[in-house]
Amino acid sequence: MSVVAGERPRVQVLADTVADQIAAGEVVERPASVVKELVENALDAGASAVRVELEDGGKVLIRVSDDGAGMDREDARLALQRHATSKIRTATDLIGVATFGFRGEALPAIASVSRFELETSGTGEDATRLRVSGGKVEGTDDTARQRGTTVTVRGLFYNTPARRKFLRATATETRAAVEALTVLALTRPDVAFSLSNDGRSLLDCPPATRLIDRVRALWGTELADTLLSVSHRAGPLEITGLVQRPAQARPAGRKGYVFVRGRPIRDPFILRAAEAGYRSTIAPGDRPSLLLFLDLPGDAVDVNVHPAKLEARFRDKFFVEKVVEEGVRAALAPLESAVPLSGTGYQVPAFGGVSIPLELFAAHHSIADTRYPIAPVLQLFDTYIVFQANQAVSIVDQHSAHERVLYEDVMRQLSGDGAPAQRLLLPLTLDFAPAELDAIEAHRELLARVGFEIEPFSGRSIVVHTAPNPHPRFEAARCLQELVADLAGGRFGGWQNRLERFAATYACRAAIKAGQALDVNEMRELVVRLLSATLPAHDVHGRPSMVQLPKEELERRFGRT
Numbered sequence: 428m429s430v431v432a433g434e435r436p437r438v439q440v441l442a443d444t445v446a447d448q449i450a451a452g453e454v455v456e457r458p459a460s461v462v463k464e465l466v467e468n469a470l471d472a473g474a475s476a477v478r479v480e481l482e483d484g485g486k487v488l489i490r491v492s493d494d495g496a497g498m499d500r501e502d503a504r505l506a507l508q509r510h511a512t513s514k515i516r517t518a519t520d521l522i523g524v525a526t527f528g529f530r531g532e533a534l535p536a537i538a539s540v541s542r543f544e545l546e547t548s549g550t551g552e553d554a555t556r557l558r559v560s561g562g563k564v565e566g567t568d569d570t571a572r573q574r575g576t577t578v579t580v581r582g583l584f585y586n587t588p589a590r591r592k593f594l595r596a597t598a599t600e601t602r603a604a605v606e607a608l609t610v611l612a613l614t615r616p617d618v619a620f621s622l623s624n625d626g627r628s629l630l631d632c633p634p635a636t637r638l639i640d641r642v643r644a645l646w647g648t649e650l651a652d653t654l655l656s657v658s659h660r661a662g663p664l665e666i667t668g669l670v671q672r673p674a675q676a677r678p679a680g681r682k683g684y685v686f687v688r689g690r691p692i693r694d695p696f697i698l699r700a701a702e703a704g705y706r707s708t709i710a711p712g713d714r715p716s717l718l719l720f721l722d723l724p725g726d727a728v729d730v731n732v733h734p735a736k737l738e739a740r741f742r743d744k745f746f747v748e749k750v751v752e753e754g755v756r757a758a759l760a761p762l763e764s765a766v767p768l769s770g771t772g773y774q775v776p777a778f779g780g781v782s783i784p785l786e787l788f789a790a791h792h793s794i795a796d797t798r799y800p801i802a803p804v805l806q807l808f809d810t811y812i813v814f815q816a817n818q819a820v821s822i823v824d825q826h827s828a829h830e831r832v833l834y835e836d837v838m839r840q841l842s843g844d845g846a847p848a849q850r851l852l853l854p855l856t857l858d859f860a861p862a863e864l865d866a867i868e869a870h871r872e873l874l875a876r877v878g879f880e881i882e883p884f885s886g887r888s889i890v891v892h893t894a895p896n897p898h899p900r901f902e903a904a905r906c907l908q909e910l911v912a913d914l915a916g917g918r919f920g921g922w923q924n925r926l927e928r929f930a931a932t933y934a935c936r937a938a939i940k941a942g943q944a945l946d947v948n949e950m951r952e953l954v955v956r957l958l959s960a961t962l963p964a965h966d967v968h969g970r971p972s973m974v975q976l977p978k979e980e981l982e983r984r985f986g987r988t
């Protein structure tokens with residue numbers, strides 16, 4: 428029966444099956460959602476291995492088997508009823524709920540729109556088989572199986588043709604199911620997962636102890652080797668996980684996952700906050716891979732705000748975003764974020780702690796920072812500086828390195844007293860195009876802060892009274908011309924923040940160029956300043972400023988190990 432608008436139907440309570448089908452509309456959208464719900468149940472039941480089998484991308488069959496706690500017969504019957512759950516008893520149990528499920532609606536919803544079969548055993552002796560079609564229980568019998576549960580879902584949406592029509596091509600549904608399992612596999616590296624479609628294995632993850640091993644099993648070594656660990660705490664919030672080295676971020680194809688209290692959550696704002704942590708280390712438009720696990724007390728977040736539990740609501744979202752950004756930044760800061768020269772994924776331990784007399788060259792430069800046990804040795808091709816530090820050979824690109832150093836200096840100077848400038852004995856007079864004169868006018872104050880004191884002269888000419896002196900071979904006129912051309916031409920246009928954009932442009936133009944011969948003291952000073960920078964491993968374009976060849980790798984290549 429359907430109601431025609433305008434007529435007055437009687438109010439009635441819906442039959443359970445109808446209510447389940449309606450609930451299914453929210454919980455079960457496609458085979459992937461069935462996979463998600465059944466695998467979550469398996470994990471909640473303490474499974475150590477979960478197997479997913481699909482036929483025709485799940486359109487014909489979805490089977491999820493686990494070796495978890497299983498159910499006795501009475502529980503198995505109850506589990507098929509709406510609002511039947513073993514996971515919470517009262518509404519207050521929802522605060523800090525640690526299981527994936529808590530609503531008691533997934534199984535009845537799935538069973539109402541499929542031919543459903545549940546086999547389960549809590550003891551490994553008495554096992555129960557329950558068959559349900561379109562929500563109606565068709566039979567219960569004894570069977571034999573090991574401890575655990577197998578749910579088989581055939582003919583999804585067979586009784587709701589309108590919804591069946593929305594199922595996509597097998598390849599698309601398969602991909603979605605693999606993705607659903609992948610996300611859950613990331614939450615539990617200790618559990619084994621596998622998935623096959625029409626007998627072909629598509630995912631096979633052995634149990635692992637570390638997240639990085641799970642990542643390797645899911646996506647391969649190539650991606651895993653580009654990731655750095657995050658571990659950061661602020662107040663009640665702890666952030667862990669893996670983030671990609673800036674130099675290896677690409678505009679497309681990144682992996683971006685957020686987990687809150689162990690649950691996968693879709694949260695573009697948190698991903699964006701994490702990307703903000705990359706600022707000044709990646710080119711605008713590059714998207715690093717991010718796997719972020721947020722842990723915070725149960726009462727600081729509500730996980731019951733979305734029909735498929737794909738969103739969470741934080742009590743203090745602003746705080747969470749701030750800490751995520753901080754955490755990512757802290758992960759990128761140490762030298763481990765430098766790109767390893769070899770593909771082995773070996774990471775160099777952080778500098779520091781090794782005592783090496785630095786008087787050797789401390790006398791030659793102004794920065795008496797003795798934290799870093801380095802002794803720059805060599806310039807190659809007038810462009811790269813090679814030195815040994817701790818257990819690696821490091822190779823620095825002199826332009827990128829100086830750009831990073833200047834960028835951080837300038838960001839400080841722009842918000843502080845400004846840079847030391849040198850008064851020019853002979854003021855420079857330079858000509859500019861009209862658009863460039865506009866750019867100079869618009870950036871007059873910022874230019875002054877980095878050391879360029881400029882006055883209009885006549886027509887298209889300006890006079891420069893003072894200039895910065897970032898290195899001995901600095902050419903003030905050339906730098907200013909290039910800088911102004913960039914500012915007028917909108918280069919660095921992807922940079923949101925005006926100060927940062929200016930600082931990056933200036934740093935790029937004022938830095939020592941490639942192809943410039945340096946003396947030993949200049950090299951040492953540059954390296955020491957680079958190693959003292961907050962984000963030493965990357966320049967402002969997202970290129971590495973340093974690559975490292977671990978000693979271990981040398982030993983491997985020379986057959987010493």
Ligand SMILES: Nc1ncnc2c1ncn2[C@@H]1O[C@H](COP(=O)(O)OP(=O)(O)OP(=O)(O)O)[C@@H](O)[C@H]1O
Pocket residue numbers: 464468469471472493495496497498506507511512513514527528529530531532533534535575576
């Ligand atoms: N694989 C399983 N192993 C053991 N028990 C299970 C399994 N799947 C379901 N159950 C039991 O059946 C109950 C109902 O499962 P269902 O998924 O419908 O609800 P839920 O997981 O409690 O909540 P939600 O609807 O939020 O997923 C569970 O609470 C659990 O006790």
Ligand SMILES: [Mg+2]
Pocket residue numbers: 464467468527528529533534
């Ligand atoms: Mg469930």
